[in-house]
Amino acid sequence: MAHPTPRSTRAARPRPAGRTPRAERTRAAILHAAELAFAQEGYAATRLEDVAEAVGIRRASIVYHFRDKREIYDAVLADLLSGFEARLAEALAIEGCLLVRIEAGVGAWVDYLGQRPSLARLLLREVADAPSAGPSLLAEVKPIADLVKRFHDETRDDPLARRKPVDPVHLASAVVGTTVFFVAAMPRLVPSGAFDPLDPDTLARHRSEVLRITRRLLGVESHSCAAEEAR
Amino acid sequence: MAHPTPRSTRAARPRPAGRTPRAERTRAAILHAAELAFAQEGYAATRLEDVAEAVGIRRASIVYHFRDKREIYDAVLADLLSGFEARLAEALAIEGCLLVRIEAGVGAWVDYLGQRPSLARLLLREVADAPSAGPSLLAEVKPIADLVKRFHDETRDDPLARRKPVDPVHLASAVVGTTVFFVAAMPRLVPSGAFDPLDPDTLARHRSEVLRITRRLLGVESHSCAAEEAR
DNA sequence: GTCTATAGAGAGATAGAC
DNA sequence: GTCTATCTCTCTATAGAC
Incomplete structure (x- = not known):
């Protein structure tokens, strides 16, 4: 038994939809x-x-x-994740070349974590606690994964995409791992509160570091579309 | 109260040193x-x-x-951390320019996580559970931090170091976050066991990705010492 | 909708026999 | 050194009054 209480599978509401x-x-x-x-x-x-x-x-x-404690937790997590899903959809919908849109998506991720740092902490725990086999977390993240997949499909023709420079799993663990650690872990690792990842300047610096990692993992040096399309 | 049971501060052994x-x-x-x-x-x-x-x-x-549950946990974590400390000391002791030694250190980190993936899971939890203020984790990681600091001091003259291209906190969260997520989190995020971070080939690929991130965050393109020192 | 009161289960710690 | 047996505490879940 991995989880003390299994993820709630019952109806989400103890009361009918109409609430005072x-x-x-x-x-x-x-x-x-x-x-x-x-x-x-x-x-x-x-x-x-x-x-x-x-x-x-x-x-x-x-x-x-x-109904019970688990249901509260599920609701909290769902709220956090769906919030990001909405932001990501917005970000990916902008006009521009593949790189610009990827950057918008990654930027939205960093910004969202900055606004709702709880998500970083919960994710840390989710991945730590998820049973090895269970598809629990997977199910929660699915809408977001679908969104990314749709994005991937519709930009298949992009020259950048065709170069396939890096395994998506590596890219994902780099982007997600780096940001989650930055927001949730580093404050507890550097001495006594001298570090606040939510400070606007600090977060902005981090954002640009993550974008730098992303671009460079993708094998792109410049961040201008023109430079990319000129190849 | 953040922790159900505070980190044990009593004597480490219920019995005197001599054990059968x-x-x-x-x-x-x-x-x-x-x-x-x-x-x-x-x-x-x-x-x-x-x-x-x-x-x-x-x-x-x-x-x-x-003595109690907490003492077992502390012993497990200490064992994992001191194991890495030893490997890191070895890696940093090699001959070579700064970049070569940094790469050796980062490589040692990835390799060690591959051999003892428990550390990745425990770290995930440690940072998730550590009380916001408490210096608990900090104390455990201190020997390693000291090691890195000593390394940093003794290589202060290196041309690469003098360029100070990136904040160490960003670099640390990138390296640690990426690897820990790769080892401990991704297997639970990609569908049903189709992904094994401990597979030698997979781990080797990851290792080179992390080194790539490191180099590029440091602003270095080539990984040869010669190229670096030729500047 | 929110309360008081209580039931019930889980898990860590302890005492003392062998 | 390892065992059996028991104690105690914490926290969830439930029943039913207001």
Whole structure:
């Protein structure tokens, strides 16, 4: 048994769709508090007691909105991931050559992590906790993977793509690993709070480093479209 | 409270130094089984019950060798880290220009993760679970950080170093994040076991990708010393 | 919708026999 | 050194009142 509690497979809502505004607010407040708690403490270490306290209600009241702890976690993760999915779709939709659009996508990723660093912490845990075989995480990430795949298909003719300079798995682990570590891990590795990855300047520097890695892994030196298309 | 059980600060051994060969074997077996369990399941989800079963003894017997669960975990992590420390020291001691030695160090890191992938999983969890402020992980990694710092000092005169092309924090998160994700996370993200980062060929490819990232982040195109020193 | 109160399970720690 | 047996704590989940 890898996971203490298996991912919830039951209906997502304990109540029918129609919710009162009050319930809606409480529900949102629970999600927000839970996101912070899960990011800070981890799934197992997070006590529903503390989440309730942060919201200003009692533990048992949470159950009115969510069937169990796992359902809250799933909702938090889904919210974070779908948020990025939307941003990524926007970014990939811009006009421009392949490289410009890839850069837009990678940039959107870095920016999104900067705005919602909880995602970095949750991802760290997700990959650490996911059972070796289970397709759990895979299912959650699928919409995003589909998006990337669609993008890949529709740009198959691009000269850059045809060069196939690097294995996508390597590129993915480089981009995702680097950013997630930068946001979630480095603050805990460099001495006493002297480092804040969310500081706008710091994040901007990181963003350009990641773009540099991306371009260079792709075998491209310049970041101008013209230079690329002139080959 | 971030950690369910704080890192153990008491004496490392429940018994004086002199151990019987039998006890020594049992102790080693516990450490080995615990390493696998912690890597596979995580700290909280690992039951001492299961570790004992894997060793072939009873749960209570573990307590003879280790004061508590945390002490086992600390011992496992220390073993993994000190193993790398030794390899890194070797790698950095070789003759050659700065770039060659940096490459040796990075290569040693990738190779070591390939041999002891548990370290990747534990690191993933460590950074995810470490309390925001606590210097716990920092203390564990200190010997390695010192080693890198010594290396940095003694190569201060190198032309490559003087160019200071990139912030060390960015470089570190790139190298560590990329490798850790590659080894520990990607197998759980690509469909059903079609990907094995520990396969010698796959790992070798990854190794060269990481070296490529390193060189390019450093602003160096060629990997020959001659090319670098000719500037 | 939110509360109080309680049931129930899991897992780590401890005491003491062999 | 390793065992059996037990204790205790924590946290989730549930029942039912307001």
